[in-house]
Amino acid sequence: MSNVLRYPTVLFDLDGTLSDPFEGISRSIGYALEQLGRPPVPEAILRTWIGPSLRASFASVLDGDHTLVERAMALYRERYGPIGCLENHIYPGIPALLADLAAADCAVCLATSKPEIFARRILEHFGVAMHFAVIGGASLDTSREHKADVIAYALSQLPPDRRRPAVMIGDREHDVLGAREHDLPTIGVSYGYGSRTELAAAGALTVVATVQELRDLLL
The missing domain is CATH 3.40.50.1000 (HAD superfamily/HAD-like)
Structure with missing residues (x-):
C-alpha cells in the first residue's frame, strides 16, 4: 500500500x-414479466440489463408503453425489495x-x-x-x-x-x-x-x- x-x-x-446481482435481478425481472403475461427475456439479453436504467430495459420489451413500464417497475420492486436485492x-x-x-x-x-x-x-x-x-x-x-x-x-x-x-x-x-x-x-x-x-x-x-x-x- x-x-x-x-x-x-x-x-x-x-x-x-x-x-x-444477476440472480436477484433476473428473477425479479422474470417475476414482473410473468405477472404482466409477457414472455421471459433470454439470459444473454438479461445480462445486458445489469447496470443501465431498468426502465429503459423494460421499455425495450414492452413497446415503450409508459404505463406498462411503470407497472413492470412496481412488480419488479415488489419482489426485488424483500427478496431479490439479497440474492447477490x-x-x-x-x-x-x-x-x-x-x-x-x-x-x-x-x-x-x-x-x-x-x-x-x-x-x-x-x-x-x-x-x-x-x-x-x-x-x-x-x-x-x-x-x-x-x-x-x-x-x-x-x-x-x-x-x-x-x-x-x-x-x-x-x-x-x-x-x-x-x-x-x-x-x-x-x-x-x-x-x-x-x-x-x-x-x-x-x-x-x-x-x-x-x-x-x-x-
Missing part, C-alpha cells in the same frame, strides 16, 4: 463492480479493498443507478456500508436516475475539497460516459457485465480484469 493515494476520492458503481454475491477481495481504502483516508463513495434504498441495504447486508463516506443511488421516481445525475449527487455530498481528484470505477459504458460529464476518469472492470472492448470504446482510462488489479491501481 502506498503512502499517498493516487485518487483520494473513489466512486464505485455497485452491480457488476462490487457485487454480482459480493466479489472476493472487495470487502478488504473497501476497508483498506477507508483506512487510508480515501473518500469511498457509491454512485449507482440502483435505487439508493436498495443499494444501502445491500451494502449493509455485506457488512461494508461503514466504509463509505457517501452512498449515492437513484431515487425511486425518475428525478435522479441516470448515472451522470447520480454522480453529481454523490459528489455534492462531499466537502468541496474532497470532490477532486476523483475516479469512477465501473463495469459498463454508462459508468464511463456518466463520469465524463463531470470530467472524471473511469477505471473499467471487465470482471462484471461489460467487456473490455465496451469499456475501452467508451473511453475508460484503463480496464482491469480482476479485483487485485484494481487494488494495485488504487492503493
Whole structure:
C-alpha cells in the first residue's frame, strides 16, 4: 500500500463492480414479466440489463408503453425489495479493498443507478456500508436516475475539497460516459457485465480484469 493515494476520492458503481446481482435481478425481472403475461427475456439479453436504467430495459420489451413500464417497475420492486436485492454475491477481495481504502483516508463513495434504498441495504447486508463516506443511488421516481445525475449527487455530498481528484470505477459504458460529464476518469472492470472492448470504446482510462488489479491501481 502506498503512502499517498493516487485518487483520494473513489466512486464505485455497485452491480457488476462490487457485487454480482444477476440472480436477484433476473428473477425479479422474470417475476414482473410473468405477472404482466409477457414472455421471459433470454439470459444473454438479461445480462445486458445489469447496470443501465431498468426502465429503459423494460421499455425495450414492452413497446415503450409508459404505463406498462411503470407497472413492470412496481412488480419488479415488489419482489426485488424483500427478496431479490439479497440474492447477490459480493466479489472476493472487495470487502478488504473497501476497508483498506477507508483506512487510508480515501473518500469511498457509491454512485449507482440502483435505487439508493436498495443499494444501502445491500451494502449493509455485506457488512461494508461503514466504509463509505457517501452512498449515492437513484431515487425511486425518475428525478435522479441516470448515472451522470447520480454522480453529481454523490459528489455534492462531499466537502468541496474532497470532490477532486476523483475516479469512477465501473463495469459498463454508462459508468464511463456518466463520469465524463463531470470530467472524471473511469477505471473499467471487465470482471462484471461489460467487456473490455465496451469499456475501452467508451473511453475508460484503463480496464482491469480482476479485483487485485484494481487494488494495485488504487492503493
